[in-house]
Amino acid sequence: MIAVEKWTGEEALLLRSVMRLSVRAFAANLGISPRSVSYWQKNRDAVCRPAMAQILDLTLSKCSPEEQEAFRVRLAALRGEPTATNDVARPSPCSVVSHTFLPVYLGERIAPLFAAGLPRAAGPGGLEQRVLPAGHRLAHASTLHLYSCGVAVVHLEELKHVDNLTELAVWRYGNYQREPAWVSDRLSLLLAQHSQAPAAGPSPTPQYMLSAYELREHSWTGAGLDTALQLLTTPSVLVDRQNPANVVPLRPGMEDAKFRDGWTHPEALQFGGGVSRGVAGWSGVAYHPQPHERALPMQQIISLELDVQALWALSAYVLHMIEDGHDPVMPSEYGWRYLRSAYFRLTTARPTESAQHRTMREAILATSELPDRLRAAQDALRDTNS
Known part of the structure; x- marks a missing residue:
């Protein structure tokens, strides 16, 4: 069992990374608010309280052997400590x-x-x-x-x-x-x-x-x-x-x-x-x-990224109008309902979706921060039209 003497935001986020979970999924797994995870992202040196440290210890103990090993190796690298590993990896063609x-x-x-x-x-x-x-x-x-x-x-x-x-x-x-x-x-x-x-x-x-x-x-x-x-x-x-x-x-x-x-x-x-x-x-x-x-298939990643980048550019345009001091205006067919529809299509799992596709979709959406931007742009357009 890996012992973490002092849990900080850095170690908590490292655990989230090896578990391959989005902010919301990780928070749900721990039984805490997503705001706590967001707090760790902004305050990586913040020391976790004893009750939270116990939750993180328990979560780590329930991880798979592969996840625990990845956590051990990355934690050692984070602290600048040598790690014992069977793989001697080097740059390669x-x-x-x-x-x-x-x-x-x-x-x-x-x-x-x-x-x-x-x-x-x-x-x-x-x-x-x-x-x-x-x-x-x-x-x-x-x-x-x-x-x-x-x-x-x-x-x-x-x-x-x-x-x-x-x-x-x-x-x-x-x-x-x-x-x-x-x-x-x-x-x-x-x-x-x-x-x-x-x-x-x-x-x-x-x-x-x-x-x-x-x-x-x-x-x-x-x-x-x-x-x-x-x-x-x-x-x-x-x-x-x-x-x-x-x-x-x-x-x-x-x-x-x-x-x-x-x-x-x-x-x-x-x-x-x-x-x-x-x-x-x-x-x-x-x-x-x-x-x-x-x-x-790589084509599934490409298809998702095409829509993610299109919606990122669209939401960026809406939010830039607000930053420039203007009320965001879009054609009615591409207003807040359009963004709401795209948001639910991208964030809702389908019955035929494989586990590989689900983890890929969730990882790309979480790291792109597109869902948050879509919600912000959707709210701005709804306020303008109200």
Whole structure:
């Protein structure tokens, strides 16, 4: 049995991470309010009271042997203590399929592009969408997803073979400089081609990028594979980003140290099961199916992320109007009822949903914080229309 001498918010959140639970699910498991978990996220050094420490001790004792071992290894790494492990993991060559999502809110300007697109089946959020070729010259595949609510999401798919994960991280941050400008130019061109009148409004530039990686050929096992997925999800720990135009690797040996210590991000959530392993974080998702014939298809992760990014951009537009001192106004068909419908579709389990799909969906929604944003945007639109 693992003994935790002093439970703080840091250890409590570490337990939540190895149990692969959302904030609400973890709170329900402990029998406490979700606000307590949110408090730990903001106050990681806060010492838990004796009664809470007993609850956490009991919860840890009920974890599976695999979860307890993961907690032991990560707790030791958190404290800077050596850990005994059978896996000697090191940086290694690997192949990944990179999926990049760049959402842009276009509003009513999307109408001519939407009319020109080919109908596509609605995703998990039930959002009406169409698609056009994006025409990226370097990507293996590129698609422009057009949502009737006014959001366009560019999806780029690229196969990368790298000698180590630091090399992949440098490439990814280079894309942060290249791809948003390309998307802006591409959307401006398409709007000009499909619009009868000159396009009005600001330049259609993505506010952010999100990456999802499917790890394919590699040599990691056990804890080494877990560390690799964590680093794929949060590559910022491998690079120096002081100059965004010239992101470079951190000091030599940094990736070796991360593998040696079994590094993990405290807010990342694992998902999957015996036949697949994945990690979801704020800036990305990493997934390794094993074996392929029984694993969660990567396409299900892509379908969810497309709807998540579209709704994130839509809710961001609504909330930005409030920040700028304006009452949020949307067409009635895309008002608060539209957001409420999408919220329930994304957060409600389906009878045919597998356990792998459920844990993936919950992890992505929790780390993206989309449910909270949808509720806030929904409340703002309802208040405006009342």
